[in-house]
Amino acid sequence: MRKNRLGAVAAMAAVAALALTSCGGGSGEGDADSIRIGIKFDQPGLGFKDGNNYTGFDVDVAKYVANELGYTEENIEWISAPSANRETMLQNDQVDMIFATYSITEERNKVVDFAGPYFVAGQDLLVATDSDIASPEDLNGKNLCSVTGSTSAQKVKDNYAENTNLQELPGYAECVTQMGGGTIDAVTTDDIILAGLAAQPAYQGKFKVVGAPFSEENYGVGLPDGTDKCGDINAAISKMIESGAWDEALTANTEGTGYTPNSETNPPELSDTCA
Template sequence: MKFRKAGIAAASVLTLALTVSACGDGGKKDKGDSGSTGGSDKGTIKIGIKYDQPGIGQKTPDGFAGFDVDVATFVAKELGYAEDKIEFVETPSADRETAISRGDVKFIAASYSINDEREQKVDFAGPYLLAHQDLLVAADSDIAEGTDLNGKNLCSVSGSTSAQNVKKTIAPKANLKELSTYSECIAGLASGSVDALTTDDSILAGYASQEQYKGKFKLAGLKLSNENYGIGLKEGDTKLKDQINKALEKMVADGAWEEAVKKNFGPAGYKNEPAPKIGDIVK
């Protein structure tokens, strides 16, 4: 009788052990299935970009175009995602940190300057481009220095720190016109109602490179600030950060970075800085 009870107990222990073992194997398998960096269970990756910045990130009837789009696409491919597995998500400047923290996107490449305030909320890979605040003027303009703007019409978007920087440092008597979009400013520059447009030189070069404006504008080359463009990602995701940095280094080494610069900014005569070294933030 005692022997029979012992046999039943042993069988129960064996059954429990097999059940635990099966659950453990299943858990490992599930972890492996969902552990691909940068994507989702559907095999796609969501990347935040700008939709309205020609030369940087723009949604067009033919798809998406711009330097940031080229950088993001190269990085995604290095992470294992073909172009048809990339989903670009519009991320306006004010929404970038929120989009990352919510998990709406895996990373963001959207003229995203690295600074101390943003680094408190997200991590950055890169930088992948060093831009500068500058002026865009008519091709035949005699505006060579910022002081030439005193008494003339300076345009930027509403709330722009770039415009305030110009007025504070080099042209306090410039007539500031704040419009809703850079497109409105550049239309004013084309018509002559605006003498200069200010923001990052990369953004200015992108607008000036549009087909209808080729040859009509030039950059003043003032370098009024240093803007280190980085790829924003979730804070603490060191694995993804390292993978993106390696991809950026490869893009430079392969010559794809320089090719993207010429393609997106070249028509405006943009004199770009050399590709920055990873982690080298120019203050």
């Protein structure tokens, strides 16, 4: 699967060239020297775009995996992958893979494949520092925000507080801004995302993560349906974990947030097949 496997004879070289195109994800122009990776552009600590710089835990895992597949950082084309568009982007060949806090679910697995998981988060709540909201059950009659295309807010309404008023916005930053203005009572998504938001200079001291996660969210690598890349990607993630690079990336991207991942589920165990 690696790109540097060149044969000694013309026939072998032709076969290798075909393999390279496949590994590169089959971009519209057949460029086997680059790979298109979807990430979030607006999630500090996970996937964040600042000018031409891309940072976060998802980004670091994506870089490591891409390198193991034969792509240098310079070969990566980063593409914004909003929650509501991820399945469509994979189905329409807009990206080769997605690392974007992409929870593995049965419904999504009907139309796309997943490698991983590379992280297990837990759904939690972000509230104002003086809020008395301590659990999802406290959200009846309250305004709860999450992003368009996410399943988080609906889970709260279905399982914990049926009288919650749901509000969907394009990004978590918009949710937090409205909560600062008093029109939103809580923001819900995965704990590691909320920790990254709460740690931002503009928000420090204003908001807190409740710290009572009530789900398990398995972050997978989104791939086109029917892919044969899961085994290689899972091997790369396992190598990252075993080498210590996974821990280093997680610490670097959550430092100062007070966030501690669940040690019973992290780092996750991987198989050699799709999740």
